[in-house]
Amino acid sequence: MDATAPVSGPIASEQTPSSDADGNRCALHIRDLTVAYHRKPVLWDVDLDVPPSVVAGIVGPNGAGKSTLIKAVLDLVPHASGTVEIFGKPYRKQRRLVGYVPQRESVDWNYPINALELVAMGLYRTIGWFRRVGPVYRRRALEALADVGMADLARRQISQLSGGQQQRIFLARALVQDADVYFMDEPFSGVDAATEKAIIAILQRLREAGKTVFVVHHDLETVREYFDYLIMLNMRVVSAGPVADVFTPENLRRTYGGRLTLLDRAVDAMGRSR
């Protein structure tokens, strides 16, 4: 691929929003998304059209805005500008189609709750306001736990689980959300081999079920193996597309290599001048 050729969809601006070139609906459609913390841009002018039924990796160096991208899509951080659509409609209207696996470090694992109760949280919006978690739902949560190979640890307090097991119950919680689009923030970080295998199996199953999955990922060696779609991010989308097309040394260099030092300094200057 030629270094200057646009890989993500700049041409899309002429098309009807949220469809790709063939007129299929995009699972995720982002236009002009800019996110800034304290005026310092973290994501800059992101455009993205991702087709449905892919397992998409999001890779990029530290501080590239990978987690921020997910949080911005889920409306957890304010956008400076831009629109986000899931299957052609604004995210706010499509919440029920979306499942989320936050970073493992984002919660207090000493919280008094056991694995089963944590997984059942994924069912809360199905259960609705005020109602209790009935036996039907408990059974569903238990099935999800079994899916990730942890049925026998259902009653265990979450602080007594290993890192990998904690990650697996987070995954199980997202599975019971029964979503069409999943966003997973570093599910592979700091997990053991068994968990890694379990996660891969789940990704495989989700793909077969026609779900769309976004996974923030660190390990470049496994990219080809795990994903069929790749988003390479460094404050902007450097390139996005099927792994076979975009996972090239050239793109890697542009994503990771040669930090844009001048740009960094300009961004710092912006941050300072608040």
Add this chain to the structure above:
Amino acid sequence: MIADRLMRVLTLADYNTRVVMFGTVMLGIAGGVIGVFLLLRRRALLADAVSHAALPGVAGAFLLILALGGNPRSLPLLMLGALVSGLFGMGCVLFITRFTRISQDAALGIVLSVFFGFGIALLGIIQRTRGAPAAGLNSFIYGRTASMIRADAMLIGTAALVVVVVSVVLFKEFRLFTFDPDFAAGDGWPVQRLDTLLMALVVAVTVIGLQAVGIILVIAILVVPPAAARFWTDRLDHMVLISAGMGAIGAYLGTGISALAPRLPAGAVIVVAHGAVFVVSMLFGSTRGVLRDLFAHRTLARRTVMQNLLRALFECEEAGRGGSVESQWRYLTTARGWIDRELTRGLRLLLHDGSIYRLPAGAWQLTELGRVRAARVTRNHRLWEVYLLEHAETARAHVDRGADYIEHVLGEELVAELEAALPRFGKVVPASVHVIGPAGGSA
């Protein structure tokens, strides 16, 4: 005589006692319930700032009413003042943390102390104003349960009812957003509004509790019972129940004692009673209590010593050096590196356990039972070593639990897994992977 009075108080023989007891116990329950969520939301000290910030509201309302010619001891009006200035203080904390580079803990300290100081200045004015019945205000600082009347108790009861009902109805929602606000927001729950509701309930309990417990100590009824409950359970629903119960018990004991000693500040007595409940929980708590931890630690340490020594004796026999007391002792101390004190302790434990006995010549010998145990321990140890050597990749996950202790805490399930991973060994004790013993050494 004292016992007689104590009985009268504790059995609620007097009408007044009943009223006061009802009020404080309800307050204890309300604080215990909502405090659990406050703690899990990690906002404990915000409640402290709110309560301190209420003082200028109370004093200001007093002065205002006095100036307007009303009755300055009207409790609802004073509470309204407390509510307004408490909320204003909370607003200041949020404003300072959001718009300046002052950290949250400093913002809390600033608001708490400056508001309180301003309140003291207003109080100073009131005390030096002739004819102002300032005594009523002191109860807001130290807490005074004795002056509680039926209407006050009813107000507290109503508030407690609201708190309990909301916490029960929104239990699931509160649990979700206090545990994982990001997930909750992504899932479409109005996290901001739930948070506001929680803080509103906290402020309500704080303001209502002011009169009974006092400004400085009211945070205790929100913080101490939930913290104590944490020692007894790992389940949120149980924690809420236990915390409510402890709030009630602390209030009951505290109110009872202060009824006997009316000179003592009632709020302080209630808080000390809560403190006593806390200390008991911290020591004897069933899930995280200090004694339980110490005991568990001791048990593990003892088991480690015993297992290590069993293995050492087993391997001593294997090496054919168990014959005489001298060669056995030399093997254990020199080759295995046991120090005398540890060794004596371990031998005593094993003897007590029935795993070993002493030959007339003085050498230690494994009993039947001891040999079975020793074989199992040695087998586990060696399987583990082989596993670590051969499966270094996949073993990483288990090693993070503490490689040193792993063999002593191996559960049945893990041993079964281990056997499944290394099927070629069957049920025999595999040979040591070390050429000679010492590397396996004592713990």
Add this chain to the structure above:
Amino acid sequence: MIWTSLDTWIVVAAALAGATCALIGSFLVLKKVSMMGDAISHAVLPGIAVAFILTGSRAGPVMLVGAALVGILTAVLVQLITRHARLEEGASMGVVFTVLFAIGLILIERAARNVDIHPEHVLFGAVELVPLHVISFWGWDVPRGVVLLVVVLAVNVLLVLLFFKELRLATFDPELATALGINANAVHYVLMVLVAMTTVAAFEVVGSILVIAMLIVPGAIAWLLTRRLLPFLLVSVGVSVVAAVVGHIAAITVPPLFGYADTSTSGSMATVLGLFFFLAMLFAPEQGLLARAWNTARLRLAIGSQDALGLLARAAEKAGEGSLSAAEFRDVSSSPFAGRRLRLAATLGLLRARGLVAARGGRYCVTVRGLEQGRAVLRSHRLWERFFYEDGQVELGELHTAADVLEHYTDPGLQQELAERFAGIATDPRGNRIPEESSPARRIGAPRARTPNDREKEPRA
């Protein structure tokens, strides 16, 4: 207002208490453990009470020792509970200090039967009584409380001077401090002991609760004003001394204005400190809300001016004469003024006042000086476009937006680097000429906000 020698002693005692607290409290603020000060000041109450009961007197070394012990006890208990209950530190503090405080309150109430103390004086201070208990030094009567404060202040000053370097390191760069072998835990505990002793020394003046204001507020004010340790400490101590003087004067003059008698000096001091903090929050030169609002406004205006000059320079490039009407300003497709009449009017007004733009018949013409500056902006813009195109993986269609933002943040050094990088390339990726660098005196880029780079965490005295 009648000023007597009593008032002088009150002010001296209050100022000493303020200075002592401010000095130690500064480190609480810097280490972001302010609420430990809150916890300890509440928790020393039982220590004070026990010392009362044992010695039957108000001040003295016994009390300092008791305070030190309670300080350590509090810190240890907080850590213990946090670890065991796995609770947030705030909650553990809440448990420890409320229970200790309650015990202290009960003890004092009981002690009050035998010893001449009043709970209110312990909690809220009774600086008015300080001058009544005196010690004679060579025939010179000095209040006992003042002597105690002087001693503790001297100890604090001495320790701070002796360990200045270590403290600076431990507060500004704990990691480096640990690497250099400074035991952070030890520093923490020493600090807690000093806080406890200071609290005890100051409690007669300000009381054991209002002492929090003296500990934390001066440090917070200093935090808004400076980030260098020595000025920080000086500001902190200075502010609290001034607050002591103003606080006492306010206590005896303000309430009478409303027809009341005077009020307590300690409460008034805390209030005055709060007011000072409020003022600092508004008016601090760099961090103040007003300064920051002003900075933002100035930056907006500067960016607007540069945008306007850039547009004019572009027009000059095309038509030979740089002039646009207000409507044209708003119509240019990429103009940041699209739909923003007010901002455009303000910008053009500023440019006219500076003589960079002249109004002629409803059109705005760029002057020679203005054109020079406009070209400089254009140069930055096109250099950035070139940069993004070459290094930044930006598509042609999007170059403009990215460069548009950055051109305003380009200082001469950065531009120099860009220029060196693309030396010999005379055009932007679309083939527009990159203007030459003009006279050396020209100024490019937004006026950098006046926040120094070392604002964050530079340990420098």
